[in-house]
Amino acid sequence: MNIVACVKRVPVTEAQPKIAADGKSVDATGFEYMLSFYDDLAVEEAIRAKEKLGGEVTVLTLGASEASKELRDALAKGADKATVLKDPNWAARDARSTAKVLAKKLQELGAEVVFMGRVATDRDNAAVGPYVATVLGWACVTDVVKLELAAGKGKAWRETEDGVETIEFALPAVITCDKGLNEPRYSGLKGIMAAKKKPIDEVAFDDVANQQSVAKLEFPPRRKDGRIVGQGAAGVPALIDALRNEAKVL
Amino acid sequence: MTTIVVFVEHSKGQARRASLEALGAAKAAGARVVAAVEGSDAQAVASTLGRFGAERVAVFAGDGRVSADRSARDLAALVREEGATACFAAATSSGKSLMPRIAATLDSTLHSDCTGLDLTGGAPKVVRPWLAGKLIATLESSAPVLCATLRPNTFAVQEGSGSAEIVAKPSSSDLKALLVSIEAKTGGKLDVKEAPIVVSGGRGMKAPEHFALIEELAAAFGNAAVGASRAVVDAGWRPHAEQVGQTGKTVSPQLYIAVGISGAIQHLAGMRTAKTIVAINKDADAPIFKVADYGLVGDAFEIVPALTAAVKAIRAQR
Ligand SMILES: Cc1cc2nc3c(=O)[nH]c(=O)nc-3n(C[C@H](O)[C@H](O)[C@H](O)COP(=O)(O)OP(=O)(O)OC[C@H]3O[C@@H](n4cnc5c(N)ncnc54)[C@H](O)[C@@H]3O)c2cc1C
Ligand SMILES: Nc1ncnc2c1ncn2[C@@H]1O[C@H](COP(=O)(O)O)[C@@H](O)[C@H]1O
Numbered sequence: 205m206n207i208v209a210c211v212k213r214v215p216v217t218e219a220q221p222k223i224a225a226d227g228k229s230v231d232a233t234g235f236e237y238m239l240s241f242y243d244d245l246a247v248e249e250a251i252r253a254k255e256k257l258g259g260e261v262t263v264l265t266l267g268a269s270e271a272s273k274e275l276r277d278a279l280a281k282g283a284d285k286a287t288v289l290k291d292p293n294w295a296a297r298d299a300r301s302t303a304k305v306l307a308k309k310l311q312e313l314g315a316e317v318v319f320m321g322r323v324a325t326d327r328d329n330a331a332v333g334p335y336v337a338t339v340l341g342w343a344c345v346t347d348v349v350k351l352e353l354a355a356g357k358g359k360a361w362r363e364t365e366d367g368v369e370t371i372e373f374a375l376p377a378v379i380t381c382d383k384g385l386n387e388p389r390y391s392g393l394k395g396i397m398a399a400k401k402k403p404i405d406e407v408a409f410d411d412v413a414n415q416q417s418v419a420k421l422e423f424p425p426r427r428k429d430g431r432i433v434g435q436g437a438a439g440v441p442a443l444i445d446a447l448r449n450e451a452k453v454l
Numbered sequence: 455m456t457t458i459v460v461f462v463e464h465s466k467g468q469a470r471r472a473s474l475e476a477l478g479a480a481k482a483a484g485a486r487v488v489a490a491v492e493g494s495d496a497q498a499v500a501s502t503l504g505r506f507g508a509e510r511v512a513v514f515a516g517d518g519r520v521s522a523d524r525s526a527r528d529l530a531a532l533v534r535e536e537g538a539t540a541c542f543a544a545a546t547s548s549g550k551s552l553m554p555r556i557a558a559t560l561d562s563t564l565h566s567d568c569t570g571l572d573l574t575g576g577a578p579k580v581v582r583p584w585l586a587g588k589l590i591a592t593l594e595s596s597a598p599v600l601c602a603t604l605r606p607n608t609f610a611v612q613e614g615s616g617s618a619e620i621v622a623k624p625s626s627s628d629l630k631a632l633l634v635s636i637e638a639k640t641g642g643k644l645d646v647k648e649a650p651i652v653v654s655g656g657r658g659m660k661a662p663e664h665f666a667l668i669e670e671l672a673a674a675f676g677n678a679a680v681g682a683s684r685a686v687v688d689a690g691w692r693p694h695a696e697q698v699g700q701t702g703k704t705v706s707p708q709l710y711i712a713v714g715i716s717g718a719i720q721h722l723a724g725m726r727t728a729k730t731i732v733a734i735n736k737d738a739d740a741p742i743f744k745v746a747d748y749g750l751v752g753d754a755f756e757i758v759p760a761l762t763a764a765v766k767a768i769r770a771q772r
Contacts (some may be wrong), residue, residue: 217700217720221588228587232482241701299554300563300597325700327584331554331564337524338558343630346522346551349694363695364547365645366465367638373631383687383701384694415563419579420592424726427745432738436752437760442731444764446748451730453651453709454768 205259205355208315209250210306210336211243211278213271214326228418229295239274242321245381248388250319251282253353261282262313266305267294272404279399280391286404287313293411299327301412303335310411311340317358318378322347333380343373349384458485459510459533461543461552472544472606472648479609480542481507483573488536488584489618490529492516497620504618506611510536511618516625518763522548526555527626533560533599540573545603546647553603560598566603567704569608569727573600586700586723587754606648607706608727621751644679646696651709652728654681654698654749658714658754662691666714667758672767674765681705681725683715714754717742734758 215221216233222231239247245290259383261283265271268291273347275286289309291297310318323330349368350361360379362369391399433442447454458480462473469491480487489508491500493516500511512532514525520585529552533541541547541556557564569590570581570673577594580602584591646652652674655668662739665680672678682692684699698705700723710728717733717740725731726745733746734757743749 209461214466215585217586217723219585219588220719221585221590230585285487293458298563299566300557300561303554303558310544325586328586329564329566331557331566334551335523335558335564338523338555342632343523344555345631347547362547365648369633370635370637371631372634373465374590377631382694383697415597416565416593416595418591419594420472422592424583424587424590427726427731427747430731430743430745430747432749432751436750437756439750439752440757440760440764441549443748443750444768447709447730447732448768451709451747453601453730454765 205253205257206314206316207250207253207259207261207312208264208310208321209243209246209261209278209283209319210264211246211274212240212265212324212326213237213267213274214240214324217241223421223423228421230421239277240321240324240326242323242381242383244388245383245385246319246321247278247283248283248386249379249381252386253317254404257353257355262287264306264309264313265289265300266291266297269406275404276399277391279393279402281389282395285402288404288406288412289409290406296414296417299329299331299335301314301414303332305410306332307336309341310336311317316376317353319393320378320380322380322382333378337378342374343377345373345377346380347382348379349382351363351379351385380394456485456540457488457536457538458483458540458542459488459490459529459536459538461529462489462491462499462689463544463546463548464491464493464496467495467498469499469502469506470544470546470597471611472546474611475545475606475609476542476604477507477687478612479571479604480540481612482610485540485573487531488512488538490514490532492525494518500620501548504616505613507614507616508618511620512623514623514625521629521631522551523555523630524626526552526559529622530556530559532623535721538599538653540578540600540602543603545605549603553601557601558601562599562601563595565593565595565600565602567605567713568602569605571602587704587726588723605704605706607650644677646676646681646698646705647677649677649679650707651675651678652681652698652705652707653678653711653713654715655686655713656683656715657685659686664755665692670763671711671758671762671769674762674769676769683721712742712746713758715742716740717745736751
């Protein structure tokens with residue numbers, strides 16, 4: 205099966221962003237990066253699909269050249285090759301332009317099943333997976349916590365507010381991976397050595413304009429200072445009083 | 455006047471509160487509001503939506519089959535038919551699954567999880583958190599249709615005495631994915647994203663069986679959901695549906711109570727927009743106290759039962 209995992213490099217979850225002087229962009233000096241949390245699940249699920257059904261795994265990212273570090277790790281885990289759609293404009297891309305650029309490449313690659321993260325933990329869009337699938341006219345199941353794939357079709361379980369849904373779909377399809385789907389493996393020394401020989405292509409692409417621009421970036425309003433209302437169970441009446449009479453939530 | 459189409463979800467014969475908030479946001483923007491409801495039991499829900507700001511309700515009764523790709527196609531067609539300039543849904547699982555597909559069908563970008571909207575003249579603007587709420591971005595949209603999901607518990611429900619015109623709509627065919635079954639949550643538990651009160655436990659609870667204390671406190675409130683830190687989800691003590699944080703759920707309840715949770719930056723990312731935050735922790739230096747409105751320093755095993763009893767007593771008085 206022709207399997208693709210789409211991954212994005214994002215600031216580490218501990219990162220404390222600074223706002224640049226223009227008030228509209230993030231000052232990324234000193235940022236450290238990681239593969240978006242859910243994209244690790246996407247890579248793992250892609251490798252598992254290959255192990256079960258045979259075929260090849262391509263890891264695809266739209267982003268800066270530096271993302272090849274994260275791609276190399278995916279290759280070490282068992283992916284076969286990687287492509288970077290080299291993006292000079294990676295910090296500003298909206299959901300639509302990201303999805304349209306990826307969709308075009310996925311079609312060129314002849315993907316049959318595409319794994320993505322539920323959400324990329326930078327812009328928190330949770331949009332690119334179903335957006336790509338719709339552009340391509342493919343099936344898509346989002347927030348998947350369990351998956352069974354076979355030739356030409358699959359069955360996925362997704363978690364919602366009301367319970368767990370079971371969904372049957374035809375391939376080609378985009379699956380967005382949620383926590384619980386799998387436990388990503390670590391790359392071993394053998395994999396790391398093997399990855400050195402695997403190809404990472406850096407290619408250009410036809411750009412798609414954004415439909416959004418940043419008017420302003422701000423920090424969230426500072427919460428008003430709180431206070432310790434007491435120690436131990438003896439503090440409970442003071443807490444109840446504050447909740448009833450100040451916060452008025454009781 | 456502009457028209458806004460709002461996708462309204464329902465469960466057990468009632469519109470979801472988060473969807474009523476989305477109707478409220480559209481109404482507050484001064485638009486003509488068209489609601490869309492799906493399902494064989496949609497008619498009853500449809501008849502209630504006039505009160506919440508809808509002028510027109512499109513009912514897609516369908517054929518009993520549920521498919522997100524079909525829903526998106528139907529909704530996008532409705533947006534076009536109504537000449538709408540915006541389309542909203544709540545940022546719930548189905549809203550988040552549907553809206554990107556609607557946006558794609560309309561060749562518009564999607565603004566996810568919005569906490570603010572400004573549609574008064576000029577280019578429309580949305581306000582939304584980035585980097586798990588560490589930044590708040592105001593974005594100007596040039597999309598042909600402003601497609602947005604709205605964060606639950608953020609926009610006000612506008613209840614009045616209006617009534618809506620109800621129109622039946624045919625559903626399209628050609629399904630790419632199909633819902634075959636749904637395993638309902640046991641005991642009709644509230645979801646953390648929607649509950650007005652969330653009581654979360656962390657590693658300070660020491661063992662999975664002690665979450666009974668957290669559950670009892672939640673039950674005492676009557677309208678609270680149980681949440682958890684990633685540490686206890688990873689340990690297998692709690693299901694991941696309960697995880698609050700950057701790689702879990704983002705919640706904005708009226709009241710968030712963190713018990714035995716240290717307050718790591720990834721946890722704060724999921725709950726810092728709660729209206730009121732209470733922290734219960736034995737370590738007075740725990741970072742959770744920096745965001746808490748009210749803190750109680752001490753042993754959760756002593757404090758939580760006392761708090762549960764106090765909450766019960768208050769509720770019994772009513
Ligand atoms: C990529 C990434 C993503 C992450 N995503 C999330 C996420 O979505 N959500 C999340 O929660 N975390 C997330 N984390 C993990 C996060 O960094 C913390 O490790 C985690 O939140 C800690 O959980 P905790 O507060 O329950 O445990 P701890 O940090 O161990 O804190 C336990 C607390 O309990 C207190 N305590 C102990 N005993 C008692 C007692 N008897 N009574 C009262 N208090 C007591 C202690 O003082 C301490 O403050 C993520 C981490 C990474 C790297
Ligand atoms: N620039 C990108 N390159 C490759 N994949 C991406 C990119 N942006 C988003 N994705 C994929 O889409 C998922 C959801 O991203 P988002 O819709 O931005 O939250 C991510 O987890 C990735 O799998």
